[in-house]
Amino acid sequence: MQTNDFDEFRERTLKKLGIEETNSGIFAGKWLPRSGKNIYTSISPVDGKVNASVWLADRGQYEEAVNQSIKAFEEWRSIPAPRRGEIIKALGDVLAKNKKDLGALVTLEAGKTTSEGEGEIQEMIDVAYFASGLSRQLYGFTMASERPDHRLYEQWLPLGPIAVISAFNFPSSVWSWNAMVAAVCGDTVVWKPSTKASLAAVGVMKIMTEELERLGAPQIFSLVASRGSEGGEWISNDRRIPLVSFTGSTATGQKIYENVARRIGRPILELGGNNCSIVSSRADMNLALKGVAFGALATAGQRCTSTRRVVVQDDIYDEFVSRLKDIYSKVKIGNPRQEGVLVGPLIDREAVRTFTDAVREAVSQGGKLIFGGEEIKVPGLEGGNYVRPALIEAKPDMEITKRETFGPLLYLFRYRTIEEAVKIHNSVPQGLSSAIFTTDLREEEYFLSYRGSDCGLANVNTSTAGAEIGGAFGGEKETGYGRESGSDSWKAYMRRQTVTINHGRDLPLSQGVRFDV
C-alpha cells in the first residue's frame, strides 16, 4: 500500500466517525467548546502525519465534567441494575456496528494492525455483554447470625462517579473494562485518556454518548482529555471520586497511588509488566515458538502483557533460539493496514529512542544482540516509527532485564531445572503475566503452585499476552493493585454494606456481651 492509500484511509475513517480537523476532548453531558490554550495534535505513528487535533480540558471544564458525572450518578444509581444492564448491552451492540471504523481509528492513532485494532473493539463488545449479564448477578451473601431473631447479610451499593485514566496502547478497551462494569454497578465514569490517544477516546465517546442520548439514558460517561500530569493530578486529588483506576507506567502509578491514598480513596493500578515465558525441553516446540513470538511482537511489544523475557531449557536452547530468529527474520514489519504485516510502528519518536537506547544499554551490560534492535524506514511511510524487533541473549542479573522497555525487545536466558527457571522468572519487581510451555504435568503444576509464578496471570501453553475479558485482569508486586474486567472484579466498583436486622423484641448482643439498662 502506498502512502496515498494511507492518506485516503485516514480521511475516510475520520469522516465516517464524524471527526473534524479539531475536536473537543471534553464531554460533560455535552461537548464543551474550546476554552483553555492546550491542544493536542494526534500524529499517526504509521506515517508521521497529522490525523486531527483535540482541544484539552482546563480546570474549569474538568469541574464541569465531574459535576455532570455527580448529577448523572444521582439518576443512574436509581435505575434498577438489570435495566442498566440492558443499556450497557445496547452500547455493546452499537460498538459491534462500528467495530471496523473504531478499529481503524485505533490503527490510525496507535498504529495497531487491522486485526488487533478490531480486536480491541471486540474486547469492548465482550466486556459490555459480560457486564450486561452481570447486572443480574451483583450478589451479596447472607450469613447465619449468632443472635436469635437476627438477619445478617451484605448488599452492594453503587460507589459514585469513578475515574479511569487509560494508556495509549489500549486506548479504548481498558477504559471499557472499567467503564462497562462500573456502569452496571450504578457508577458514572470520568475518563482521562492518555494524551497520546485522545482522538480514539473522542471517537469512542461520540458513539457512546449518541447511543445513550438515543436511549434516553443519562450521560453516564464524561471525557476529560488533558495533559497527562495535569489530568492525573486533578483526578487523583479529587475527594469526590472514590475510585481511580489507572493504567500506565509504574512511575506515574506511584504518584497517582500516593495522591489517592492520602485522601483514603480506592485505587486500581495496572502498571508495568516484565512478563516471562518458560520453555521446557518437553514443550511442543512449534506451539512455544508461536506463543513467544506473538507475546513479544504483537502490538510491537507495547502491551503490558508483552513477553519481554524467555527462559529456555538448556538442551533445546540452541534450536529454539535459531528457530525464533528465523521467525523474526521473516516477520513483516510496516504498514499495519497491509495484509500479512504483523508488526506495526511504535507510538512516537520517543518510544523509538527508548527502544534503541535500551538495546545499547543491554549490550553494554553484557547482553549479546543476536537480531534486530535498530530503527528502520518503511518505504512510503518514512515519517513512521518503525524498529526491527530485538533478540538479546542475556544474563538474569543484568539490571536492564529487571525493567520494562515498552517495545519489541526480548531477553533470552538458559535454565537447567524448573526450580532455576522459576527463580529467574520471579526475579523482577513486576508481576503481571507469565507463561510456561511444557507437556509435563509436574512442571506445569510446579509453575502453578505457591512455589511457581508470582504473577496475577499465569498461562500454560499459551502466550503471556492476549488475556480474555472473562478473567480478572491485574498483577502483583510493582505491577499494581486490584483487578478489573471479569470474574468478581465488579466488587471494586461498589461499596459493600454489611446489614444486621433485629426482628425480635429483645436486644441480644454479639459475643455474649451483657449490657442491661
Ligand code: UN1
Ligand atoms: C494492556 O496492555 O494494558 O491481555 C492490556 C492482553 C490484552 C490487554 C492488554 N487483552 O494482552
